[in-house]
Amino acid sequence: MNKTRRVTNRTGALLVCVLVCMGVATTIMSLSTVGAIRARRSIQKSHQLRQTQYLLDAGVLRSARQLQASPEYRGETWRPALESLNRFNPEVVIATEETEQPGVLQVTVVAQMGSPGTDVGSLNHLKTKRSHQFQYRLDAPKSTN
Numbered sequence: 716m717n718k719t720r721r722v723t724n725r726t727g728a729l730l731v732c733v734l735v736c737m738g739v740a741t742t743i744m745s746l747s748t749v750g751a752i753r754a755r756r757s758i759q760k761s762h763q764l765r766q767t768q769y770l771l772d773a774g775v776l777r778s779a780r781q782l783q784a785s786p787e788y789r790g791e792t793w794r795p796a797l798e799s800l801n802r803f804n805p806e807v808v809i810a811t812e813e814t815e816q817p818g819v820l821q822v823t824v825v826a827q828m829g830s831p832g833t834d835v836g837s838l839n840h841l842k843t844k845r846s847h848q849f850q851y852r853l854d855a856p857k858s859t860n
Contacts, residue, residue, distance in 0.1 A: 760841050763803065763828055767843040770795070771826035774807035775847055778822050782811075786853045803828040811851075818853045 774793065781788040790810040797805065805828050811820045829842035 760843075763841055763843050766800065766803065766805075767826055767828045767845050770800075770805055770807060770828065771824060771845040771847055774809060774824040774826050775849070777807070778809045778811075778824055779851065781809075782820070782822070782851050782853070800828070814850065820851045820853065821848065822851050823848045 773795070777793065778788075778790075781791075788811070790808075793807040793809065795805055795807070806826070808825045810823045810825075812823075814821050823846065825844065825846040827842065827844040
């Protein structure tokens with residue numbers, strides 16, 4: 716009878732060991748999944764910030780070229796039709812205003828990606844916004860490029 720008791724005790728101890736190992740394995744898998752999701756969100760946010768900066772640079776160049784072409788240019792809202800950025804809803808707002816100095820305009824360019832109604836926690840639509848201000852002299856010499 717002693718042999719039967721030992722087998723039963725060993726089976727119970729073995730079952731406890733298996734359950735503990737499964738719990739540890741589940742915890743490790745859960746932590747690695749959470750880490751992977753955080754890394755993906757971070758990479759996507761970094762990518763979108765970089766794309767927003769490129770969009771801002773394009774908006775600054777666009778405003779300078781428009782002012783060179785026409786001194787009466789006073790701004791616009793530009794939504795570039797880029798297939799790769801359509802899901803981010805890109806938009807550039809260019810505004811100009813007179814300064815106290817005659818012939819000098821204050822130009823403000825704001826680039827944003829992500830639509831205002833989207834969920835911030837969503838992986839695909841984080842709202843990012845960048846802006847830049849500069850002064851443009853209307854009587855500046857024209858470039859030959």
